Structures are given as structure tokens and as C-alpha cells.
Amino acid sequence: MSPPSLARLALLYVLATGILVAGLGLFFWVEIERTGAAILARERQAARVEVEEALTTLAQRVRSRADTIVQWEETLQQLYHPDYYALWRDDRVRDAGLLGGGLRVVALYDRQGRIFNGVPGPDPMPLELPVATGQAQFLNQGSQGTLLYFVPVHADPAGRVLLGHVGLKVDLADELRHQWMFRYADPARIRFTPAGGARLGLADLPRLAGYEPASDPQSQELQKLFQSALARLSLLVLGTLFLASGLLNYLLVRPLGKLSRRIEALGDPVAGVAIPPSQPLPVLELDKLRLSFDDYHARLSELNASLERSSRDFQDQAHRDALTGVHNRRAFEEDWGKARADRRLGRHVALMLFDCDHFKAINDTYGHAVGDAVIRAIAQGLQAALRAEDRLYRMGGDEFATVLADIDADIAEAVAERCQAHILGHDFRAYGIAEPVTISIGLAISPGSHLDLTELQKRADLAMYTAKRPGNRKIVFYNDEMGDLSALVGNKEINAVFRALHDHHLIEMHYQPVLRLPFMKAEYAEALVRIRDGDNLLNPGAILPIVSARGLDAEFDRAVLAAVARDMDGGLLPPGQGISINLSAAGIVDNQVIETLLSLLAHRGERKVVVEITETALITQMDTASANIRRLREAGALTALDDFGSGYSSLRYLASMPVDLVKFDISMIRMLLEGDPRQRLMLEEIAGLVITAGYELVAEGVENRELLDRVISLGFSHAQGYYFGVPAAAGN
Amino acid sequence: MPIWLFLLLATLVSAPRADLVESTWPGQAPARAEYRAGSPDKPAVLLLHGFLQTHEFPVIHRLTESLNSAGHTVLAPTLTLGIPLRKRSLACEALHTHSQADAIAELDAWLGWLKGKGVRSVVLLGHSFGSMQSLAYAATRPNPMVKGLIGISIIEGRLSGGRMPAKTLADDQGFVTQPFSFCKKYRAPQASLASYLAWSPERVLREVGRLRVPATFIMGGKDERLGPDWIGQLQRTRATVRIIAGADHFMDGEYEFDLLDMVLEELGDKRP
Structure with missing residues (x-):
């Protein structure tokens, strides 16, 4: 499996990033919702605590205010001399600052629990104590109800001498509003469950209260702002991502794609397909990479050319005989293989073997240097005698060969005679050799369509052997009569x-x-x-x-x-x-x-x-x-x-x-x-x-x-x- | 050694027994007083506080301790002003239903209480409005137990702005609100206020002249609460007027010792 392309990876990256951004946006959206809900729950809890604290404080405050009134000496004054009770109740108590907040009325009752002067007052109080002192009565008055609270007044600190009672009428809503700055609860929606007239202790107030958390428009607005900002941010990021992907495509993906295609084309050139030109890339590093690659490729091409030359030289040397410079046996065998493959040898192919007569004797007698000189001279003579397109191969020792393509026997014989003449015409006396140096030539001709090197070589060898025989002609064509000599190579x-x-x-x-x-x-x-x-x-x-x-x-x-x-x-x-x-x-x-x-x-x-x-x-x-x-x-x-x-x-x-x-x-x-x-x-x-x-x-x-x-x-x-x-x- | 310093040391070294006593009389609210028993050989002192104050007012408290330390039986009642066992000063804004007669009645009751304790000789000692009320008692309720009157910074019963306008005397409730004594808005039934106003400067001077017991008034040289030439008018009566130069209405600070010296001198404990 081939690795993904850069363009695909970039697309995947952009898509993944987009999905990630969208996912994060959605996640944070849900988190904001969840946080809002959690805040609301906490505010509800805080509201409950707040209401309980407020009502606990309210109860304490009512008791405290009741105690203040009880201990107020002018209250005692009224209990002894109630002549001006109404004035005290309506004016003096207010002027003394005892009213206010949720405390609307202060009334005095005699020891028997009857209201002073028998007058309930402008804001009526019960004519008689409705509950025992120390208790409260809940009235469904006002927005959230009214509380009546009664405490005894004694003449002595020990509480043995009862002088009368003080009654308070407290508007719970006003009292709460004045005493407490609600943060979490909505004071307007605090409700009390007791029915009108129910008797209760002040300590029961928190338990009996119902409440609702204050609506927090700022929090809701903040949540909306967060979500709106989040949506805008997500869209902005997605838009930026889109632009960035375009930029990424322009700056990286396309240039890298071009570079890649160029590398691919250079690495595997296809005939007829033009190699993309090397164009400047928009990113400095990529352009440096391109230039480096072009330089590298140029040097590589040069190196490759050098290697090819070296390879050709090496191959040529590998196919050349070091002594004579003509082709060697390897070249002969390869050329023969190629010739067989392309079938371009024509109708007939002649294999001509040359062998120096008595070369071993010459070599042993005159030394290897003379022998080598003889070999070189024979090679030069043969090469000069052959046609330009004919290759001469040194098969080893003093044996040479050539393959004459598309030839008939007459021409082959003419070539052979020309070769023999060149050798005979060479002055071997220059090497100190007194004897004449001759060559024997064996020829075998085979149809080009039925080429068998082994068979042809065998035939040429037989012809050569025959030529070597004393008294025989030095140029011998193979004929079927030579078959009994096949033991030579059998x-x-x-x-x-x-x-x-x-x-x-x-x-x-x-x-x-x-x-x-x-x-x-x-x-x-x-x-x-x-x-x-x-x-x-x-x-x-x-x-x-x-x-x-x-x-x-x-x-x-x-x-x-x-x-x-x-x-x-x-x-x-x-x-x-x-x-x-x-x-x-x-x-x-x-x-x-x-x-x-x-x-x-x-x-x-x-x-x-x-x-x-x-x-x-x-x-x-x-x-x-x-x-x-x-x-x-x-x-x-x-x-x-x-x-x-x-x-x-x-x-x-x-x-x-x-x-x-x-x-x-x-x-x-x-x-x-x-x-x-x-x-x-x-x-x-x-x-x-x-x-x-x-x-x-x-x-x-x-x-x-x-x-x-x-x-x-x-x-x-x-x-x-x-x-x-x-x-x-x-x-x- | 000055006598006051001696008395001070005596107060610190041997604090006399101090009791809060309560007394209830028919038709009246229970009353409270500080009682300090002293030597039966010395005249007891019934020490009365100023207007709307209690026996815990500083000058009264210091005199109570000092005089008792000097061996005097001291009874310092707190006028109820209609409030049983009153402990605090009564606010100016309160409904002042009390009257001069109530005060005289309570003084009389406390003298009776002292009599019950075996006291036969009493010097009435008042401060400010209490001086005037002590004078009123001595003038209106001659009591053989009362052997003398010492008025400190005596003040008369009068409205701050002058006489009360006749047509505005009472509201719907029968109350009048007037600047009286140190109260800017003193609210009281007309009769109640009138009972105090009845003791005008003229009446005070007149009643001083009629007293059958010796009377001494100790005044502050810089008392700014007094009426015009009040000290001079007092000096022109039969009473002895002693002035503590530089002292104000409350005789506090360094002048309390001068005050004590003078009181003791008047009680016969020392020679002037």
C-alpha cells in the first residue's frame, strides 16, 4: 500500500482540524450550557441557603426588636400609665425608631391579654392575644404574609411580675427586603406555606418558606454572550482554517506536488512526456530544497554519466583483450548471443577461426615477449584484413575468431585469404624470428536461421584441425567428411x-x-x-x-x-x-x-x-x-x-x-x-x-x-x- | 491635706456599703434609689438628680460616694417619671406625663422611707432641676426631718424660648411640645408641663425667701444654662450663694472637689 499523498494528507489535516474546531466549539457550547445549568443549580442551592439564613436572621431580628421594645422603659411607662397609649403606639414608638423595616405595629396587651384601651388601632391588632406569648401567628396579609409575635413584659428581671404583653406585627416581605440584600433568591417570590392563622414558632420560618432563585439576567446574558462569542470564534477559526488551507495548498502542497512530480519525472522519465520545468517556489525553504535538488540532480546526472562512461569503459575493457586490443572471448560470446537474438546475421553466418602455427614453439623458443609481439602482429594483421564491420576476437592464446554475417563461402574464403596474406606479409624477422609465421584458418558456415554456436564452433574447430594437419591447405572449410574428427571435441x-x-x-x-x-x-x-x-x-x-x-x-x-x-x-x-x-x-x-x-x-x-x-x-x-x-x-x-x-x-x-x-x-x-x-x-x-x-x-x-x-x-x-x-x- | 483628698482616699480604702433599694407606694410606679447608710450622728442627705436623669448621673454618683464616705447617710433616688424602676435617663421625646407633684410625692415617700430607717435629720441636696424640685418640696411640704437645703446649679422652671404661647399649648392629644430645660422638643401633657413651669424664676426666688430651713446654693461661675442674672437674683435672697469660679453647670473635672468641699462645709463637716 503506497503512502498517502501530501495533498491528501493536507486535506485530511484540514478536515480533521475543521472537525476538531467544530467539535471543540460544540463541546464548549455544551459546556457553557452545562455550566449555566450548574450555576443555576448552585444559585438555587445558594438561594435556599440565603433564604434560610435570611429567615433565621429575620426571626432573630424579630425577637431582638421585641426584646428591645420590652426593655424600653417607655413601654413600662405605658403599662403603668396607659393614659396616652394611643399616642405612644402611633407616634412615640415610631419616633423612637422602633418601627420600620417590616415592623408595622407595636401594641400593648394587659396581663390578661387584652389589648390596651380596647382599640385595635389603625393597623388592627388582635383584641386579645391569639397565641401564647413567645409564639407567632402567620397571617395571609401582604404580599408574603404577616407575622404576629407576642412577648410578655415583666416588672422584674426574674419574670415573676407580669405587667402585660407586647405584640408586634411584622410584614415579612418588608422585613426581608430591609434586612437582607438578596443575591441569589428572589425576595418577591418567597412564599410561606402555612395557612392564614397558623401558629408557629419563629424558628419554623425557614422550614416553611418557599423560594425561587433570582433570575440572573446578567448570567443569562453572559451565557448568551459566551455562546455567541464561541460561535463567532468557531466560524472565525473555520474561516481562518479555510484560508490557511488555501495558503497551505498554495505555499506547500502545490509546490511540493510540483517538486514531487518533477522528482518522479526525473527519476522515471517516460518517453514523450515532458519533464516539468524547474520553477521558483513561493516558500524560501522549499525553493532552497528545489535548488538543492536541481543541483543534486545535476550532479547526480553528471555522476551517472561519468559512471556510464566508466561502465562503458569498464565493459569495453572487459570485452577487450589487454594484449591486442581486439575483443575477447566474453565479447565473442555476448555478441554471438545478441546476434542470435536479433536474427540480423543474414542468410549465412561464417565462423572463422585463426590459429598461429607452431606458436607454442615460437613462444618457448623466443620467449614470451616475442610471443606477445607475434600475437599483437597477428591481431593487427587480421583486423586490417577484416571488413570494417567485422569484429576480431582473441579466443585465447594464439587463437582468434571472427563472425562474418550474411556471407557466402566465396567471400568468406576471400576474406580468409586476405587475412592469411596480411600475416604472411608481416615481417616477423623484426622480432628475431627466423622461421616464417603462418596461420591456419578453419571456416564453418551455418544458416543464419539455425545458429548453434557450439555446433558451429565444433565445425570450425574441425576445419581448423584439418588445416593444421601436415600437408593440408591452411584455409579449410568444414565439410561433412570431417565428421570422424568429431572426437576432437567429443x-x-x-x-x-x-x-x-x-x-x-x-x-x-x-x-x-x-x-x-x-x-x-x-x-x-x-x-x-x-x-x-x-x-x-x-x-x-x-x-x-x-x-x-x-x-x-x-x-x-x-x-x-x-x-x-x-x-x-x-x-x-x-x-x-x-x-x-x-x-x-x-x-x-x-x-x-x-x-x-x-x-x-x-x-x-x-x-x-x-x-x-x-x-x-x-x-x-x-x-x-x-x-x-x-x-x-x-x-x-x-x-x-x-x-x-x-x-x-x-x-x-x-x-x-x-x-x-x-x-x-x-x-x-x-x-x-x-x-x-x-x-x-x-x-x-x-x-x-x-x-x-x-x-x-x-x-x-x-x-x-x-x-x-x-x-x-x-x-x-x-x-x-x-x-x-x-x-x-x-x-x- | 485637703478634706476632699482625705475623703477620696477614705472612699478607696473603705468603701461603704452601697445598696440599691426599691420602694413601692400605692398608686405609684416602683421606684429605685441608691442608699448608703452613714453615721447617725450626721445628717442624712437626700440627693436628687437633675431633669430626666437618674441617680447614676456623674455628679450625683460622685457626691453619693463622697458624702457617704464622709459619714453621711446618703439616699439618691431616681424619680420614676412614670416608669417603674427607671434605670436610664428619660428621652426628651418621650411622653412626659410626670409632673412636679409626682416628684414632690416621691421625695416625700423617700423621706418617709428614710424615716423608716431611723433617720431624723435630712439635708435635701439637689442638682440643677433636682435643686428646684428639692426647693419645691421644702417649700410646699414642710417636713421636720428636713434640716436644710443645698442646691447645686439650681435652675428654674421655664421654657427656653420664653413663655408658652397660650394658643399652642396643646394638640389633639392634649400634649404640648415646647423647648423645655435642655430638651428642644419636650412633649408632655399641658398640665404636666405647667406643673414645672409653675416654678418660674420668680417663684423660686420667692419660695427661697419663704423657706424655714437654711438654704445654700452652689453655683458654677461659668454655668451657661442659667437665666440672665440668675445667680445675682439668688444672691439677693436669704439663701447663701456660693460660686465655684470657672465651673460649669455640671461641676465636673477639677471643680468636683471644690463642690464637695463646699457641700461638706455646708453640711457642717468643716469650716469654710
């Missing part, structure tokens, strides 16, 4: 080779006889390796490329020697049977191989042992190879230069190497019959030269009589081939 064959290295019993040696010419006498047999893979036997054509590709040459040589020794020890080879053993270029310079071979020579008996090495072995570490050959020769072995004529066939090697035999490659032997006159002439001259130099010649691939006669005529000392017999297991 997992099954590779597994068989490795199993054989761990278990030498899987290696089976077949022997092909080599005959002494012209007597046709078998002099020795060339040991040819086979590997048992279930019911199948792998031939050297499938084995050696794997061994060579995996760098297992020396180890495999030792395994072969062990197999030969096993055949020898097992009596599978007759005691006088000579043996010719092939050593790889790596094996001739490997001490363990040499020591193993020396051990085998020590146990050879009378057996003739020939060690066959290729001229490639002579190129590689020639000094070590020469020293080892000498050790072998000293141990009794003969040495033969194998496959002469398939490689460089340098006469320098032939002149320098301590070999006894020179085995002409089958391709040269075949030229004796199939070659043109010039080729035949050259072969004859070379054979004669070699013989003259003191070497014995061995002809390979003698498959018929005609060819036998030919080699015999040329002075070859030995021959082998199907004409004499196919390779067979020992004992067969």
Missing part, C-alpha cells in the same frame, strides 16, 4: 583418453611393419597407439588432437611407452622384433619420458628401437631435444625425423638434428605418383640430398607396388604402408 572420446591415462590397460598398441629395402625384410615395426573404448578402438586421429589440445603429450607418451613395455614384457613382441616409437614434441624434452624410454632401452635386449620425432619437436627447445636425442642414441636407440615434408621441412633442422632416419610424409610419397613433374623432381632431389647427407630414408604410405618400386629406385632404405600390412595388435 566428450566420449575425451573421457576415453582420460580413462586410458589412468588405466594403461585401455591403451592397446598396434604395430605396422617397416621393411628394409630393397630386400623387403621386416626390420622393425612402428608402434601405433589405440585406446579401447568399450567395443570401439580410438585411432590416433581421434586421440592425438585431444592429447595435444589438453597438453597431455608427455603424459600420454609415458603411457604409450608403458604399453610398449607391457607388450615387450608380455612376450607379445618377438625378442628380435625392432620397435619404432613416436614421441611428441613435448615428450622429447620431458625428462620423465626420456628416463622411461631409457629404461625401456635398457631392457630391449637385442631389439632395435627407433624413436620417431617430428620436426616440430625439433623446433621446440632444440637444445634440450638435441641433448635428449643424443642420450637416446648413446643408449642404443635410433632416431627418425617423422613426417618430413609436412611442416617447415627446414634443411637447417635436418642438418642440425642428430637423427638416423628421415621419414618422408605420406603426402610427399604420394606426390611421387600423383605429383606433377616438378614436384616429383624436387622429391627426387630432396631424397638424394638426404641420402647424400648420410641419412636413411623411410617412405610412409606405400600402398602399391608401383609406389614401392619408385621409392626403391630413389634410394629409400625403408618402407611401410598398407602394401606391406595394416597395423595390427601385438601377436597378430
Whole structure:
């Protein structure tokens, strides 16, 4: 759930605040009402207390006034000499200030309770005491009633001599009004419940009084004022809130919204949607934020661009070969993936593999610096020969590749020849290399709609392998006939080779006889390796490329020697049977191989042992190879230069190497019959030269009589081939 | 040592027994008096207060104590003025139904009361209006017990504004309201007021001349309540007139001692 937007939050805030203000207004309105009611209740309570206090005070006051009159000596005077009672009652009492307030009448009664002179007076008093002295009588006179109160008058302080009685008539309303400033009770609405004529004690007055609280117009008006003010205040606050919300929207929400949209647009640009321009914001801090953000974004964009450049550089470097500057294997694989994805390679795609011939020998002989220079020169030459749109990849070591899109075989071959020409045209002597540096090129073409890199690579590898074969053309297109070479890359064959290295019993040696010419006498047999893979036997054509590709040459040589020794020890080879053993270029310079071979020579008996090495072995570490050959020769072995004529066939090697035999490659032997006159002439001259130099010649691939006669005529000392017999297991 | 100082010390050292006595006579309101018994060898003193006052009036009270301290039996009654056992001064505004005759009757009754106590010789001693009423008693009710009369600041019965206008003497109730004595509006039945007014200055001077007992009047030199040349007129009678220079009508302050000295001298306790 995404968080709410600022606009929504602001709206919620305004609404919540509005509701809060309205709620508070309503709350205070109700509180004012409640407070008003509470005040009214308290005023009612206060009124009750006030009325009770007032009536208690009234009762005390009536008693006090009665006592004052009783103790007034002129009252005694009247009781003794009532001659002027009326004057005293009507004038003297008033003049003496005893009347007033609610006390309206003072009357005197004789000891028998009869009013003096028998006259009730202008404000009539009862003619006789209506109640016992000390009591009061309530009359329904006046607005709130009138009270009659009577007290005795004695001549002596002990109260033994009764002189008469004093009667008071008190107007309760007037008395209350004069004696009490009512605050809470309404004096006009004080009522007494007794019926007229009821007798009661003064102390009963508070209990018998009914009252009403005084209306407090000021309080009510105040309450109305409070409520009116509250309503106005609430409206004012709501109005202010409304304005504030507008201001908030103008100053904060909209600017922040703009800023947010701009940030969002900058963060996730949509094609075709314009990024809102950066406009000044009305609030200083927000504008600073905007400027800071713009600055930050600018710097971030710059940083991003820098990172992208760095990334591109890094990616480019990651896809470049450090030595040559051309693309590397990773680039090759990625480009291949992209090409497959967009299907823009056209009808046919050609994968062209380049491999420097004998590069390892060059590298080992002249050092890595020269090797690197050779690699760089090859890369430059190939890059120059390729079309501008073609990328050159260094796949590793001395192997390069390129992919030619939308191409046919003729153009591909033209490109390949151009590449070969560029390499051949380069002067490698500048690096101190005397030998020519050549490259082999394997080509495989596949329909663009059916691209399988593995398959295409396999085919190109096969073509490359074929091109590497001695005597073959250096530019080879893959064809289906190369299928049997698939063991080069077949997992099954590779597994068989490795199993054989761990278990030498899987290696089976077949022997092909080599005959002494012209007597046709078998002099020795060339040991040819086979590997048992279930019911199948792998031939050297499938084995050696794997061994060579995996760098297992020396180890495999030792395994072969062990197999030969096993055949020898097992009596599978007759005691006088000579043996010719092939050593790889790596094996001739490997001490363990040499020591193993020396051990085998020590146990050879009378057996003739020939060690066959290729001229490639002579190129590689020639000094070590020469020293080892000498050790072998000293141990009794003969040495033969194998496959002469398939490689460089340098006469320098032939002149320098301590070999006894020179085995002409089958391709040269075949030229004796199939070659043109010039080729035949050259072969004859070379054979004669070699013989003259003191070497014995061995002809390979003698498959018929005609060819036998030919080699015999040329002075070859030995021959082998199907004409004499196919390779067979020992004992067969 | 002045005699008054001696009497003062005697008063403080040996306060005589003072009793409030009440007496009731038929037809009259009960009356109250302060009675202090003294030596039977000295004449008793019936000490009468001024107009509307009581025996507790200061000058009366001081004289009561001092004379009793000097050994005189002193009876200081409070005229009832129609009020039984009156304790307070009667207000000017009250209905003054009392009369000169009532006062004379009460004096007579109190003398009878003294007689009942075994007193045979009495000197009437009055202050202000009481002096005049004592004179009236002595003049109108000759009593063998009365041996002399001492009037202090004696004042005559007269209206403050002069004689009472005949036509305005009485209202509907039979009352007249006149400035009388120190009352600006003295309201009384006409007869009652007339009983006092009957003792006009002329009658006072005349009755003084007729007295059968010696009379002495002690007057204040600065008494402003007196009528014109009243002291002079008294001096021209047979009575002895003694003047305390500087004293006012009430003889208070430092003049009370002079007053006491003179009273004691007149009572024969000391020589002038």
C-alpha cells in the first residue's frame, strides 16, 4: 500500500482540524450550557441557603426588636400609665425608631391579654392575644404574609411580675427586603406555606418558606454572550482554517506536488512526456530544497554519466583483450548471443577461426615477449584484413575468431585469404624470428536461421584441425567428411583418453611393419597407439588432437611407452622384433619420458628401437631435444625425423638434428605418383640430398607396388604402408 | 491635706456599703434609689438628680460616694417619671406625663422611707432641676426631718424660648411640645408641663425667701444654662450663694472637689 499523498494528507489535516474546531466549539457550547445549568443549580442551592439564613436572621431580628421594645422603659411607662397609649403606639414608638423595616405595629396587651384601651388601632391588632406569648401567628396579609409575635413584659428581671404583653406585627416581605440584600433568591417570590392563622414558632420560618432563585439576567446574558462569542470564534477559526488551507495548498502542497512530480519525472522519465520545468517556489525553504535538488540532480546526472562512461569503459575493457586490443572471448560470446537474438546475421553466418602455427614453439623458443609481439602482429594483421564491420576476437592464446554475417563461402574464403596474406606479409624477422609465421584458418558456415554456436564452433574447430594437419591447405572449410574428427571435441572420446591415462590397460598398441629395402625384410615395426573404448578402438586421429589440445603429450607418451613395455614384457613382441616409437614434441624434452624410454632401452635386449620425432619437436627447445636425442642414441636407440615434408621441412633442422632416419610424409610419397613433374623432381632431389647427407630414408604410405618400386629406385632404405600390412595388435 | 483628698482616699480604702433599694407606694410606679447608710450622728442627705436623669448621673454618683464616705447617710433616688424602676435617663421625646407633684410625692415617700430607717435629720441636696424640685418640696411640704437645703446649679422652671404661647399649648392629644430645660422638643401633657413651669424664676426666688430651713446654693461661675442674672437674683435672697469660679453647670473635672468641699462645709463637716 503506497503512502498517502501530501495533498491528501493536507486535506485530511484540514478536515480533521475543521472537525476538531467544530467539535471543540460544540463541546464548549455544551459546556457553557452545562455550566449555566450548574450555576443555576448552585444559585438555587445558594438561594435556599440565603433564604434560610435570611429567615433565621429575620426571626432573630424579630425577637431582638421585641426584646428591645420590652426593655424600653417607655413601654413600662405605658403599662403603668396607659393614659396616652394611643399616642405612644402611633407616634412615640415610631419616633423612637422602633418601627420600620417590616415592623408595622407595636401594641400593648394587659396581663390578661387584652389589648390596651380596647382599640385595635389603625393597623388592627388582635383584641386579645391569639397565641401564647413567645409564639407567632402567620397571617395571609401582604404580599408574603404577616407575622404576629407576642412577648410578655415583666416588672422584674426574674419574670415573676407580669405587667402585660407586647405584640408586634411584622410584614415579612418588608422585613426581608430591609434586612437582607438578596443575591441569589428572589425576595418577591418567597412564599410561606402555612395557612392564614397558623401558629408557629419563629424558628419554623425557614422550614416553611418557599423560594425561587433570582433570575440572573446578567448570567443569562453572559451565557448568551459566551455562546455567541464561541460561535463567532468557531466560524472565525473555520474561516481562518479555510484560508490557511488555501495558503497551505498554495505555499506547500502545490509546490511540493510540483517538486514531487518533477522528482518522479526525473527519476522515471517516460518517453514523450515532458519533464516539468524547474520553477521558483513561493516558500524560501522549499525553493532552497528545489535548488538543492536541481543541483543534486545535476550532479547526480553528471555522476551517472561519468559512471556510464566508466561502465562503458569498464565493459569495453572487459570485452577487450589487454594484449591486442581486439575483443575477447566474453565479447565473442555476448555478441554471438545478441546476434542470435536479433536474427540480423543474414542468410549465412561464417565462423572463422585463426590459429598461429607452431606458436607454442615460437613462444618457448623466443620467449614470451616475442610471443606477445607475434600475437599483437597477428591481431593487427587480421583486423586490417577484416571488413570494417567485422569484429576480431582473441579466443585465447594464439587463437582468434571472427563472425562474418550474411556471407557466402566465396567471400568468406576471400576474406580468409586476405587475412592469411596480411600475416604472411608481416615481417616477423623484426622480432628475431627466423622461421616464417603462418596461420591456419578453419571456416564453418551455418544458416543464419539455425545458429548453434557450439555446433558451429565444433565445425570450425574441425576445419581448423584439418588445416593444421601436415600437408593440408591452411584455409579449410568444414565439410561433412570431417565428421570422424568429431572426437576432437567429443566428450566420449575425451573421457576415453582420460580413462586410458589412468588405466594403461585401455591403451592397446598396434604395430605396422617397416621393411628394409630393397630386400623387403621386416626390420622393425612402428608402434601405433589405440585406446579401447568399450567395443570401439580410438585411432590416433581421434586421440592425438585431444592429447595435444589438453597438453597431455608427455603424459600420454609415458603411457604409450608403458604399453610398449607391457607388450615387450608380455612376450607379445618377438625378442628380435625392432620397435619404432613416436614421441611428441613435448615428450622429447620431458625428462620423465626420456628416463622411461631409457629404461625401456635398457631392457630391449637385442631389439632395435627407433624413436620417431617430428620436426616440430625439433623446433621446440632444440637444445634440450638435441641433448635428449643424443642420450637416446648413446643408449642404443635410433632416431627418425617423422613426417618430413609436412611442416617447415627446414634443411637447417635436418642438418642440425642428430637423427638416423628421415621419414618422408605420406603426402610427399604420394606426390611421387600423383605429383606433377616438378614436384616429383624436387622429391627426387630432396631424397638424394638426404641420402647424400648420410641419412636413411623411410617412405610412409606405400600402398602399391608401383609406389614401392619408385621409392626403391630413389634410394629409400625403408618402407611401410598398407602394401606391406595394416597395423595390427601385438601377436597378430 | 485637703478634706476632699482625705475623703477620696477614705472612699478607696473603705468603701461603704452601697445598696440599691426599691420602694413601692400605692398608686405609684416602683421606684429605685441608691442608699448608703452613714453615721447617725450626721445628717442624712437626700440627693436628687437633675431633669430626666437618674441617680447614676456623674455628679450625683460622685457626691453619693463622697458624702457617704464622709459619714453621711446618703439616699439618691431616681424619680420614676412614670416608669417603674427607671434605670436610664428619660428621652426628651418621650411622653412626659410626670409632673412636679409626682416628684414632690416621691421625695416625700423617700423621706418617709428614710424615716423608716431611723433617720431624723435630712439635708435635701439637689442638682440643677433636682435643686428646684428639692426647693419645691421644702417649700410646699414642710417636713421636720428636713434640716436644710443645698442646691447645686439650681435652675428654674421655664421654657427656653420664653413663655408658652397660650394658643399652642396643646394638640389633639392634649400634649404640648415646647423647648423645655435642655430638651428642644419636650412633649408632655399641658398640665404636666405647667406643673414645672409653675416654678418660674420668680417663684423660686420667692419660695427661697419663704423657706424655714437654711438654704445654700452652689453655683458654677461659668454655668451657661442659667437665666440672665440668675445667680445675682439668688444672691439677693436669704439663701447663701456660693460660686465655684470657672465651673460649669455640671461641676465636673477639677471643680468636683471644690463642690464637695463646699457641700461638706455646708453640711457642717468643716469650716469654710
